[in-house]
Amino acid sequence: MSDNRLITGADASDEDRIAEALRALPLAIPPASRFAAVRAALAQDPTPVGRAPVDAWWMALAAGIVALVVWQADPTNALHAPAELGELASVEQLGNRSRAAEQRLAEARRASRPLGADQALLERELEGALELIDLQLARASAPADAVPLWRNRVRLLESLAELAEAPSGSAAFVTASPIAAQDPEASPDNPGEI
Amino acid sequence: MNSSFAIDVPAALLDRARRGEAAAQEQIYRRFERPVYTLALRLLGNPDAALDVLQDVFLAVFRGLPGFRGDSPFWGWLRQIAVRTAIAALRDRREREAAVEGEGLLADASLDVLPATAHGLLQSLALEQALQTLPAITRSVLWLQLVEGYTHVEIATHFGQSPSFSKSQLARGLKQLRALLAPEVPCPTTA
Numbered sequence: 001m002s003d004n005r006l007i008t009g010a011d012a013s014d015e016d017r018i019a020e021a022l023r024a025l026p027l028a029i030p031p032a033s034r035f036a037a038v039r040a041a042l043a044q045d046p047t048p049v050g051r052a053p054v055d056a057w058w059m060a061l062a063a064g065i066v067a068l069v070v071w072q073a074d075p076t077n078a079l080h081a082p083a084e085l086g087e088l089a090s091v092e093q094l095g096n097r098s099r100a101a102e103q104r105l106a107e108a109r110r111a112s113r114p115l116g117a118d119q120a121l122l123e124r125e126l127e128g129a130l131e132l133i134d135l136q137l138a139r140a141s142a143p144a145d146a147v148p149l150w151r152n153r154v155r156l157l158e159s160l161a162e163l164a165e166a167p168s169g170s171a172a173f174v175t176a177s178p179i180a181a182q183d184p185e186a187s188p189d190n191p192g193e194i
Numbered sequence: 195m196n197s198s199f200a201i202d203v204p205a206a207l208l209d210r211a212r213r214g215e216a217a218a219q220e221q222i223y224r225r226f227e228r229p230v231y232t233l234a235l236r237l238l239g240n241p242d243a244a245l246d247v248l249q250d251v252f253l254a255v256f257r258g259l260p261g262f263r264g265d266s267p268f269w270g271w272l273r274q275i276a277v278r279t280a281i282a283a284l285r286d287r288r289e290r291e292a293a294v295e296g297e298g299l300l301a302d303a304s305l306d307v308l309p310a311t312a313h314g315l316l317q318s319l320a321l322e323q324a325l326q327t328l329p330a331i332t333r334s335v336l337w338l339q340l341v342e343g344y345t346h347v348e349i350a351t352h353f354g355q356s357p358s359f360s361k362s363q364l365a366r367g368l369k370q371l372r373a374l375l376a377p378e379v380p381c382p383t384t385a
Contacts, residue, residue: 014368014372015340015368018340018368018371018372018375019340019341021317021321022321022325022336022337022340022341023196023340023341024318025318025321025322026318027198027228027229027231027232028228028231028232028235028244029228029231030227030228030231030244030245030248031241031245032245033227034227034245034248034249034252035219035220035223035224035227035252037249038219038223038249038252038253038256039216039219041249041253042214042219042253042256042257102260105260105261106212106260109263123263126261127261127262127263130258130261131254131258131261131274131275132278134253134254134257134258135250135254135275135278135279135282137254137257138250138251138253138254138257138279139250139282139286156261157260157261160261
């Protein structure tokens with residue numbers, strides 16, 4: 001952290017004292033458990049919880065990151081999102097499809113084999129994008145917000161599964177990036193402000 | 195620097211949670227609920243909002259668990275989700291303007307309600323209260339930098355700002371805390 005220090009000498013010592021005092025504060029205790037609500041939301045799947053509209057800033061960031069990860073691809077081996085995905089219009093249908101994709105991904109990873117460097121990089125980016133979508137889903141309150149997010153979640157999971165199943169070193173699939181194919185409805189109309 | 199998030203979780207427990215086993219998910223929830231809630235409370239300064247963040251974080255964690263490969267510590271992954279969620283909540287609450295321009299709060303802030311005791315619980319309470327008087331963004335940067343050990347670049351990325359934003363917020367927060375806590379955190383004298 002020394003490279004972050006703003007002040008030196010006596011003030012630096014003072015900063016250390018304040019930091020130490022802050023770290024010594026006891027952890028706060030939640031006044032109520034929210035685990036039951038979390039489980040209920042998971043069980044209802046995929047009824048999202050939260051209050052805010054879709055935050056497109058993160059989506060744009062994710063798209064930007066993955067767009068950078070474009071490398072030579074073998075079109076014969078390219079990933080194509082299943083055609084019928086766009087036809088799934090309910091959160092329940094998409095949730096089922098998402099669970100199937102998760103299971104496929106888990107099975108592919110159980111039969112794990114080493115990833116090439118490019119594949120590992122892509123996998124990291126996809127996981128980052130998935131994390132962002134999950135965050136958005138947790139905050140999406142209306143089905144109109146949630147459905148396109150769920151479609152993108154399915155695409156990402158299926159892409160991850162495809163990647164896990166691909167031969168090591170294959171750079172196959174980035175052409176049909178699931179982010180590039182992301183549901184336009186998931187795009188933000190409310191860009192982040194910070 | 196030891197983060198309160200730095201809790202090891204056995205791989206077997208993660209596997210069970212990944213499969214959706216409620217008991218395993220609850221164990222993970224219980225291990226991390228206080229660090230997550232504390233972080234959210236420090237950033238948002240509001241218990242109700244912090245509870246909402248707590249719920250959102252674990253929902254995102256359990257939904258995202260199948261995508262977590264375990265290449266890095268689970269707690270670090272969870273903490274990233276917590277920080278992002280709390281900052282997103284800050285943004286949603288549109289506290290930014292009020293927070294950054296919140297110096298007015300300082301004029302009203304007073305530690306007179308607490309005796310200027312330099313030790314123990316009262317000192318903690320005074321510090322907690324002083325912390326709460328800081329603008330939310332300033333407090334968040336201060337907490338992430340000094341307590342969670344985030345770099346200015348990392349903080350700037352989370353807020354979509356430049357590192358100088360993080361540095362100036364930290365400097366501002368330190369200055370204000372020093373002013374508020376002057377009796378409790380005396381400046382060292384130089385010979």
